[in-house]
Amino acid sequence: MSDTVKFEGTVVRIEQGGFGIVMFDRPVGPHANTHGVFSGVEARIPYDVLAKGVHVVGEAEADDRDFAAITALKVAGGY
Numbered sequence: 001m002s003d004t005v006k007f008e009g010t011v012v013r014i015e016q017g018g019f020g021i022v023m024f025d026r027p028v029g030p031h032a033n034t035h036g037v038f039s040g041v042e043a044r045i046p047y048d049v050l051a052k053g054v055h056v057v058g059e060a061e062a063d064d065r066d067f068a069a070i071t072a073l074k075v076a077g078g079y
Helices: none
Strands: 003-014 019-028 033-039 055-062 067-075
Touching: 003 033, 003 067, 019 055, 019 067, 033 055
Parallel strands: 033 067
Antiparallel strands: 003 019, 003 055, 019 033, 055 067
């Protein structure tokens, strides 16, 4: 079962097709996930804003997998 958790982190990979990886500032979830994966959730964020190194906040579903599944994502401080 997944726990939904809030996070802050930094984008470490972004692909133009809408796939990306975030490294969390602090591990999240029951198994201390350090990274999360998103796909398509950035549709509300322009690609030129959501780039490697950008600090983001959001929500992720974390369980015993290596990566948490990011379900909501926005640029910290807005854009």
